[in-house]
Amino acid sequence: MLMMGKILRFDEVRGYGFIVPREGGEDVFMHANDLVDEKYLYQAGREVEFYLEMGDKGPKASEIRLVDRAPRRAPAPRADGGEEADELDDDTLDVLTTAEFRAELTEALIEADGTLTAAQLKRVRTRVLELARDHGWVEA
Structure with missing residues (x-):
């Protein structure tokens, strides 16, 4: 079943993390072997689509694809030392x-x-x- 969700946490070094499904329910395990795009693009808060499977230890994502493939960028500094207000969204912060x-x-x-x-x-x-x-x- 194709589902949508947001990455809760992904450890690029260890190669695994979790997705919060848009539909609610239990967090879904994600592994680097199931990523369609480059591993470094998978960051907390990024929206993904994936196929839900049942693994040995619970729900598992496969064929994990970024919905928006453009990498998030850090907010640009303003002249007054602050950050661009529209660049950060609390839902995407880890x-x-x-x-x-x-x-x-x-x-x-x-x-x-x-x-x-x-x-x-x-x-x-x-x-x-x-x-x-x-x-x-x-x-x-």
Whole structure:
């Protein structure tokens, strides 16, 4: 049965994620082997169509196709330092758990400046995490 839905989460490295069906019901497992388009295009919030199958562990998507194949772009910065207001839609944002955010932030900080000490990393990470919570960028 051909269905429509939005990608809830997709881990490009591990090659799997989940789709929220438009019709409601249980989230549907998705695997990189079932993607029709390039793997990097499958991001949280993107609308897809897929065939629903029953796998060993529950609903599974096959022949997963992006509805709009144009890749999402990051909002362009404005001269005043803000973002274009019409570029972001709350339905397409991937809100991370605190643990996911902390792990990604740590990797980004280490990659940006390998000379940071563990104490410096912790202080920066704690402050950025507070900021992220205040703005609703991570789950409470």
